């Protein structure tokens with residue numbers, strides 16, 4: 001990923017005008033909703049291991065499904081990654097071939113469009129996936145620099161857990 005691409009992600013985050021001194025995931029999501037003027041609906045879903053999250057762009061809202069069988073830190077990472085795709089206005093793809101049937105029923109649309117975050121996908125080869133990871137990384141880094149504990153879904157996590165999270169990033173920093 002070039003320095004120019006990294007800067008573009010930083011600029012997009014700056015443009016949100018969010019105060020990261022008081023970061024809290026749900027508060028951040030409400031802020032992004034206000035900036036983009038579109039609702040973002042988070043839905044826990046018991047995916048098979050390996051599928052972390054997915055973003056579905058619907059007519060009236062963005063839906064983010066996240067795997068509630070994983071650790072809270074991992075959930076927060078996946079949710080921020082999907083928010084990255086939304087904020088960076090990334091391309092959507094047809095999801096009807098890849099989603100579990102019960103989820104397709106829930107979505108009430110025959111041809112959902114969006115993106116999914118799956119272990120083992122060649123993330124490093126997809127520039128938009130790298131940008132979404134960079135989006136998460138820039139936010140993580142600003143929180144670490146401020147020595148803030150990262151509030152995850154109402155729970156606070158230790159800095160050690162946060163470091164493990166940073167170490168698990170799916171791209172080269």
Ligand SMILES: [Zn+2]
Nearest residue numbers: 116117129132
């Ligand atoms: Zn992605």
